[in-house]
Amino acid sequence: MAIFVNENTKVVVQGLTGGQGKYHGLRNRDYGTQIVAGVTPGKAGQDVDGIPVYDTVEDAIAATGATASFVVVPPKFAAGAILDAAKAGIEFIVCITEGIPAQDEAKVYNTLVRDYPNTRLLGPNCPGIISPGKCNIGITAGEIAELPSADGPNVGIVSRSGTLTYQALYELKQKGIGVSTCVGIGGDPVPGTNFIDCLREFEADPETHAIMMIGEIGGSAEEEAAEFIQANVSKPMSAYIAGVTAPPGKKMGHAGAIVSGGKGTAQGKMEALSAAGVKVGQNPTEAGELMAEIVAGL
Incomplete structure (x- = not known):
């Protein structure tokens, strides 16, 4: 599926x-x-x-x-x-x-x-969605996505960042890890689909055995996702939060990626996800390596 x-x-x-x-x-x-x-x-x-x-x-x-x-x-x-x-x-x-x-x-x-x-x-302002080997809607290059295997384990990916969506896909492809679906939700302040929407679907999808999440500074979407993960997600996860070095008050790329009032920091999001049992990488490659370790243990 x-x-x-x-x-x-x-x-x-x-x-x-x-x-x-x-x-x-x-x-x-x-x-x-x-x-x-x-x-x-x-x-x-x-x-x-x-x-x-x-x-x-x-x-x-x-x-x-x-x-x-x-x-x-x-x-x-x-x-x-x-x-x-x-x-x-x-x-x-x-x-x-x-x-x-x-x-x-x-x-x-x-x-x-x-x-x-x-x-x-x-979306809007997102790379779209790809279910490798089945359907690709958007601007993601299909050749960087590893096809899911019949028996798995396969990984579902959800990301706020377009570029990091591609890197997450390619990190897994290099390791021969299949992807069930990869969803780029976009980094604007009012996305039509959020982390929780995707996490709920991945949790219910029998073809998805683990989940990789890419977040970024700004807003509270990652903290809300962490609460949802703690209460509702049983599948193992790795994650990366972009913007660790972003100065407060500076917008970093996306319209929603701005730290204001001391809220929405990368450190706060990383701590929330770690507390929910997610393995959090310090960079995108480490997040991929953590997922490889998860998959090896399934």
């Missing part, structure tokens, strides 16, 4: 006719993902390398039966694109767009919770 997406997931790319949409959409298709349609208002009837384009998400769903959407549009239009997909009945939306105003993110998140509870948003 896998979480959120699998080999049966049918994906529509909102923005397929744009440069980034075409590049990543075709890469996802070439990986084996079922990219069944594109959506660009006013360009219905066209196609992108054989993938039909429709004016609306509703039209694309009616023609193809798509259940997931990959949103690759500029910040100005991203919130509207996400809500268009939700209104059309899309169950899983991946938005990689960076630079969406936090107010727009908050409005979209609360609208989804209130009006479209059956729709899950991943």
Whole structure:
């Protein structure tokens, strides 16, 4: 199994006719993902390398039966694109767009919770999701992900950092450790999917035998995850928290990665996770080595 997406997931790319949409959409298709349609208002009837384009998400769903959407549009239009997909009945939306105003993110998140509870948003400002060998939606390079084995043990990965998502995948690939699903939740202040959402799914997934978590400074998501882990997660975990040397009050890369009021520090997050039984590495490579030790003992 896998979480959120699998080999049966049918994906529509909102923005397929744009440069980034075409590049990543075709890469996802070439990986084996079922990219069944594109959506660009006013360009219905066209196609992108054989993938039909429709004016609306509703039209694309009616023609193809798509259940997931990959949103690759500029910040100005991203919130509207996400809500268009939700209104059309899309169950899983991946938005990689960076630079969406936090107010727009908050409005979209609360609208989804209130009006479209059956729709899950991943992102925005995230690398997406890959269930190796089954489905890849987003900008992750499929070749750095080790396929899961039938008998395991396989690892599930959840990360706030895009770049560290890739490193976590490659650290495990170099060690021959299969990955069930890797989820990049993004580093913005209002993510559609958080650590706890993913941890809950990994805990219930029989194909996932251990979990690797990559966090970073800012906010309280990692501390909240630690509480959840202590009470609800039985599978062994390793983790890494980025930003140990970040000066207080400085934003480090992501909009949500800022230490303020003495809260959200790397040290505090590391201590919370350690107290929950997670093996915490001092750098990404060490987190991978700790996971290798965990897997060797399963």
